[in-house]
Structure formats: structure tokens, C-alpha cells
Amino acid sequence: MDSDPFLSINILDIRENQVRELKKFCKSEFDIDSIFSTASELKYVHEFKNQFAEQVEKEYENNISEENIKDIENAVNAESDVMKFMAQYEVPATINNINEVRKLLKKPEKVFEKTDGSRLADNTDDKDKLLQEYETISRKAHEEIMNSLYENQDRLDIRSLKQINTSMKLLNGLAKKNNFFFPCRQDGKEILVNLKVVESGSDKGSFQISFNGEKYGKISIEGKINKNSLNVNILSDNSEALGNIQKKAEMLEEKLADFNNVNITTGKSDEIPEIQAKINENVSTEKLFKTAKIFILEFAN
Numbered sequence: 001m002d003s004d005p006f007l008s009i010n011i012l013d014i015r016e017n018q019v020r021e022l023k024k025f026c027k028s029e030f031d032i033d034s035i036f037s038t039a040s041e042l043k044y045v046h047e048f049k050n051q052f053a054e055q056v057e058k059e060y061e062n063n064i065s066e067e068n069i070k071d072i073e074n075a076v077n078a079e080s081d082v083m084k085f086m087a088q089y090e091v092p093a094t095i096n097n098i099n100e101v102r103k104l105l106k107k108p109e110k111v112f113e114k115t116d117g118s119r120l121a122d123n124t125d126d127k128d129k130l131l132q133e134y135e136t137i138s139r140k141a142h143e144e145i146m147n148s149l150y151e152n153q154d155r156l157d158i159r160s161l162k163q164i165n166t167s168m169k170l171l172n173g174l175a176k177k178n179n180f181f182f183p184c185r186q187d188g189k190e191i192l193v194n195l196k197v198v199e200s201g202s203d204k205g206s207f208q209i210s211f212n213g214e215k216y217g218k219i220s221i222e223g224k225i226n227k228n229s230l231n232v233n234i235l236s237d238n239s240e241a242l243g244n245i246q247k248k249a250e251m252l253e254e255k256l257a258d259f260n261n262v263n264i265t266t267g268k269s270d271e272i273p274e275i276q277a278k279i280n281e282n283v284s285t286e287k288l289f290k291t292a293k294i295f296i297l298e299f300a301n
Contacts, residue, residue, distance in 0.1 A: 074099050081105060089177055096166045104170070104181065108192035108212070111171070112183045114164055115141065120182035121300075124195060125293040127285055134175045138168040184300040186213045193300050197288050205283035207292040211300055216241045220269065221295050225283045228260040230291065234299075235269045242266060248298055255294050258287075 075098040082102050091097050103110055115137060123129040141164050171181050180195040193211040198204055209221040217238025224231050234245055249264045256262050 071095050071099060074102065078102050079106075089174055089179060091170065091173070096163075097170060100163075100167050100170045103167070108181075109190065111167060111181065111192055112190070115168065117183045120180070121184050121193070121296065124180070124182070124296055125290045127197075127289050130180065130289075131175055134168075134172045134180075138165075138172045141165040141168045184211070184296070186215055186300060189214065191300065193296060195292055195296065197285075197292065199285055199288070205288065207288055209292060209295055209300070213300075216245060216299065218269070219245075219299065221299065223291065223295070225259075225287060225291065227282075228258075230256060230259045230262045232262075232264045232295070234264065234266045236266075237269045239268060242268065245299075252294065252298060255298075256291070 072095060075095045078098050079102070082098065082105060085091070085101055085105060086093060086097065091101060117137060119133050120130065120137075123133050144164075174181065178197045178199065180197075182193055182195075183190050184193050185191075191211050191213040193209065196208045198206045203224075205226065206222070206224045208223075210219065212218045217236045219237075220233075220235045222233045222235070232249075234249060236242060236245055246266045249266055252264065253262065
């Protein structure tokens with residue numbers, strides 16, 4: 001049991017957000033999974049606050065600018081989904097990381113705005129090559145910063161390069177946990193694609209591709225491989241795009257010929273139940289990534 005409580009309430013000075021948390025303990029709404037989720041999130045937030053205070057005191061004790069103040073304000077006001085993402089992927093709670101995760105979730109089109117990530121999508125069928133490409137981009141970003149510092153460039157240029165470096169370090173770290181972000185061009189416009197691949201645990205042998213574009217709306221492609229069978233759900237929040245999505249899915253049969261059985265279901269987000277497939281202990285990493293790339297090329301380009 002933790003030494004510190006995950007929720008503390010002063011009855012004489014109770015706040016609205018605390019009332020919402022207390023309701024979860026009522027008999028009619030009691031949900032143990034929801035309570036555990038809240039406890040984990042609040043515990044992480046508490047730890048973050050302590051680390052954050054130490055970092056601010058350490059980094060800005062003798063020198064603080066308007067830019068620093070803006071960074072701190074953005075980090076302090078970060079949304080709960082930012083904190084959940086950082087907790088899920090164990091991202092260190094620094095000011096720079098919080099602001100980069102915030103940008104990743106809220107303004108994904110800005111992530112590769114000043115960085116060439118065009119080769120990433122080409123390597124999504126090979127995990128090793130994909131990781132090498134992230135390493136290369138991160139190294140180049142770091143080298144640009146060092147060259148700028150050496151050449152004594154304008155402060156704003158250096159600040160911009162530092163942000164790019166932080167962003168690429170974050171993406172590189174996430175990639176090592178099988179959570180990949182990379183740009184694709186869809187109908188002439190750049191979109192940010194997120195690929196998650198699961199190689200172990202209860203969801204072993206699965207992948208998820210998600211992105212948001214004008215062509216198909218906010219889309220999620222969830223696939224599970226079991227022996228020589230492939231089950232895929234393609235979900236979109238755009239009802240008008242479902243017809244085109246279904247046509248695209250029907251055209252994939254030839255490209256998925258390695259599987260004896262392919263089942264692709266398309267529909268509106270939240271209307272299709274989660275895929276219930278047996279875990280395949282023998283699914284290869286190569287097969288997972290190659291299959292995911294087929295759907296990326298078909299829907300994200």
C-alpha cells in the first residue's frame with residue numbers, strides 16, 4: 001500500500017472536481033477499474049508536481065525570461081490526457097517533455113513542421129530500419145543545435161532548434177516502446193500517423209494505426225493476427241467516408257494473400273466491439289510490421 005493517499009479531501013473546503021471523484025465510491029456507480037485508473041493518474045500527477053517544482057527551482061533560479069514563463073504556464077495547464085499519455089509511456093515529467101507531448105496530442109501537424117520525417121513511413125515494414133531512421137533524425141537534430149551554438153546564431157533560432165531536438169528525443173523514446181509517429185501525405189496534405197505494435201502481453205500480435213485527415217476523418221485501424229488469420233476493425237468518426245473506406249478494404253484482399261482468412265469490418269467509431277481473437281504465441285515481428293504497412297499505404301496516402 002502506498003504511504004501517501006491518492007485523494008485527500010477537506011470537508012470544510014471541498015472542491016467540485018473532488019465531488020466527481022467521490023461519486024465513484026457511491027454504491028450505484030462503484031467501478032473498481034475506474035477507481036484504480038483514477039488512483040494511478042492522481043498518483044502520477046502528485047509525483048509530477050513535486051518533480052516539476054524541483055525542476056523550476058533548479059533551472060530558473062537565477063535566470064528566467066518571458067519565454068520560460070510561457071513554457072511553465074503551458075506545462076502547468078496541460079490537459080489530463082497529456083498526463084495520462086506521459087504516465088502510460090513513462091515519459092519523464094519535465095517542462096519540455098510536457099509541452100512536446102501536448103503538441104503531439106493537440107497539434108500533431110506541427111510535430112514534423114521543421115524536420116524531414118518522410119523516410120519514416122517508407123520503413124514501417126521493418127522495425128529495425130524504422131528505429132535506425134528515428135536515431136538518424138535525432139542525431140541530426142542534436143548536431144544542428146551544436147553547430148548553431150558554435151556559430152552563435154540568433155537566440156530564437158537556437159530556441160527553435162532546441163524544441164526540435166526535444167521533440168525528436170521524445171519520438172525516438174516512444175519508438176523504442178513500439179509507439180511510432182511519422183508524417184504521411186494524403187491528397188497533398190501532411191498528416192501525422194500513429195502506429196502502435198504489440199509484441200507481448202494480452203494483446204500480443206496486434207497493431208493499431210490512427211490519424212486524422214480530411215479524406216476519412218478521424219480513423220482507427222485495429223488489427224490482430226492469429227496464426228494465418230487476420231481480423232481488422234476500421235473505424236471512422238465520419239459517416240460519409242464509410243462507403244469509400246469499405247471499398248478500400250475490399251481491394252486489400254490480394255495484398256493480404258499471405259493470410260488464409262481475412263476478416264475486415266468497417267464502421268462508425270464506438271459502434272463496433274473490440275476484436276476478440278486468441279493470442280498467437282508465434283506471430284513474428286516482421287509479419288506484424290509488414291501487415292501494418294499495407295494498411296498505412298492504403299489509407300494514409
